[in-house]
Amino acid sequence: MTSESPASCCFTGSLHEHKAQGDIQQIGNFRVYAASPKSDTIPRKAVILLGDIFSIFPNSQLLADEFARNGYIALLPDLFNGDQISPQDYEAGKVDIKSWMSRHTVADVSPVVEAMINHLRTTLGVENVAAAGYCFGGKYVVRYLKEGQIDSGFIAHPSFVTEDELGEIQKPLSISAAEHDPIFTSKNRHASEEILIQSKQPFQINLFSGVSHGFAIRGDLNKPLVQFAKEQAFMQALVWFQHTL
Template sequence: MADADVATRSPESDAQENVIPGDTPAQTGPTMGEHCTSDRPTPAGLAPKGELRKLGGVDVYLTKPESYPSNPSKLLLLLSSGTGIKSTNNQIQADKFAEEGFVVVMPDLFGGNPAPNSSLVPDAETGTSFLDRIKLKAAELAKSLVIDEWLARHTEEKVMPILEKVIDTCKSEFADAVGNGGGIYAVGYCFGGRYVLLLASERGQVQRGWSGFQKPADEEAGEGAGPVKKGPYIKAGALAHATLVSPDDFQGLKVPVSLVCVESDPMFPDDVRETGEDIMSKESVEHEVQVYPGVPHGFAVVGDYDDANIKDAQITAYEQILRWIKEH
């Protein structure tokens, strides 16, 4: 295979070719692609402009327009892939929105524990012998197990309280930006994409304490321990090549959402997307869905590709998201 082919292939295409016989998505469960755990090369000449700091006790990457606070801005949450807030590419992606007039807060969704870079798991050299093929498949299985273990530590029950803390603090520290935008906007990539849907919805939840245990009824000020309505937390949202999304995540949506999707994406299957579109249409949720053919999962995040089609799609996807949040 030519070097150019390797540079422009989706990481998931390698995994699909090396699936152990008998494995299926139903057997292995939801997981993430390699893009969600490692970055593409950073384009030459680009470097982050923001800062790492605490916000509501949560580590965040904060980047602002050069003219802020002299000129009015809006508040945008950027929810990253598993590579987290210290990823140079994620930081540059946040800076791009700051250049368009947004105060951008990218919270650490993982409590200082970003996804393990699966490329650091030793790979077997590709060869033609039966032993080499067994070694390669064993290495792929090891990668999958490492990611699955990490996902088990970063569930909705852990991530949503982090987002609630950040949102509450933003409403006070950046009240001008929140007020100027009439609310908070959110953009999510890969792992973060699903949480845009959750922030955009109104859901009935059992009242629980921070520990996750249900509170006794007498602690609920007479409200009991039954379902309570929470959300939506944002005014509008956009998500690109989300992972770990289920049809249920489209239930209860209350604000406009834009979806950047990859054609035949194993991380966000067509049937899940189509079911989501049906739900949004039936519930009269303002939405748009653009499916990009011939691009890998993760293409919309800043990163260098040799393929001109992927480069162009990356620009178009950013323009789609930017237009959506500016129009809403």
Template sequence: MADNDVATRAPESDAQEASTAPAEQSVFPGDTPAQAGPSMGEHCTTDRPTPSGEIPTGELSKLGGIDVYIAKPSDYPHSPSKLLLLLTGGTGLKSTNNQLQADKFASEGYLVIMPDQFEGNPAPNSVDMTKIDEHPSFLEQVKLKTAETFKAFLIDMWLAYHTPEKVLPILHKVIEAAKDEFADAVANGGGIYGVGYCFGAKYILILAGEHPDTAVWGQAPPEGEEQGVVKRAPLIKAGAVAHGTMVTKEDLESVKSPIYIAAVEDDPLFSEAEVLTPGRKALEKNSIEHEIQTFSGVPHGFAVLGDYEDARIKQSQAQAFGQMLGWIQGH
């Protein structure tokens, strides 16, 4: 594990404050709820400003009946490509920044599939902080607090709906359709690669793991049948994730594919003590190739494409992208 101390804490780190969601009911046997504390922050529900002059070049399409954004290398299919599944935070498919993130991986030779994990229902938007005065009046403070409380309630309701039981079958449909539609890219890469940010990081970890046959797609076993008799192998060849949310230690304990993790120091959304440390020990015990990089002084969500005023956060963002890219290129 390497530490990155090139950035200092910025005001954007306040975005780590979040609501507490109800305990998540996992479809995986023996799984525990996600760590206590915040469940989702501003980083998962609001985009940073889009870098000036950048416009997405991919296309919206469908795979397996699911809406997807597809970004292809400029010379595809004339030159070989590899298939990459990109899973986003709560801002979802229509986010310009997420589409640009997919384009960046495509420019490095990957055929990128970014599915709509939320079926047209991205996370509730945050309060627009640009419209709040630097020194708000008492009434404005009350209005802001009320809006924040209401948003926290909406996010809790949103998370209660978008569970593995809902999300995994969507990903299954996309993966199966992609294997047919882009069989050349899958064959060229010897499998499917995956990268995930925030909400999507949990699902890359799940897809990189070995799970009971019925549970892996978010389905309960038929009545009267024992769950977990047959296990399904990982669906991705190698994965890279950044600042996951709602991740459990069991997600990491089940990982079987090589995995890279970009974490944020003292991150309440990805607890060192409750998730990352036991997860690291499990990866070591299971002899799973892995790398965990901890970034200090940056906000949770920093690796998602978007503009920051602090040049040092920009540098960390670029560094995280380079390391995630390098990891999947190396596998």
């Protein structure tokens, strides 16, 4: 694998203060947090945010709103159909991780991603669709980097990505990696570099020192180094999409 299965680092982190600018909508059968630029016209570009195991929560909403402020329709779907994990339940020991993971396989999550792509391309007529994936969601960015699906991808500290999935991308991919990451390890990162070189697709890998898995969405913003890395990871995604869409 180019990244390992989720571990305890996927379930820990800090909540960020945030007043949501978007709203909860229903797209097909799925609950979605949606944020749009303040404009009367439909933008020609959109980003699908494929989040971590906490799905729609303040930190991921903050990222969606930031993309909207930069001119994107931003969709943050509930990948888990109401079965997302809450930080409080995890900390209280109320989550059976193995059982939870068994309920959220590729067969379960893929229809959600496909519904978002179809809504943007068919219903809204958006020309350019990007995706940003964090931890759990990174796998699905990689899987849908195909012609007519996702046009450009960004992933931060991904989990569950296989070598075959990475080797089959047909569109550009940018990766933010943490120095301390038991899932996207230095070995996995170097293996990913070799696979991406062979793919012949444009790619970028940025390594942030002094931070851990989850920094780009759950980092402790009271720590200047972590705040810097989180903000730079977002800018990495933004500039990458501007360049590749």
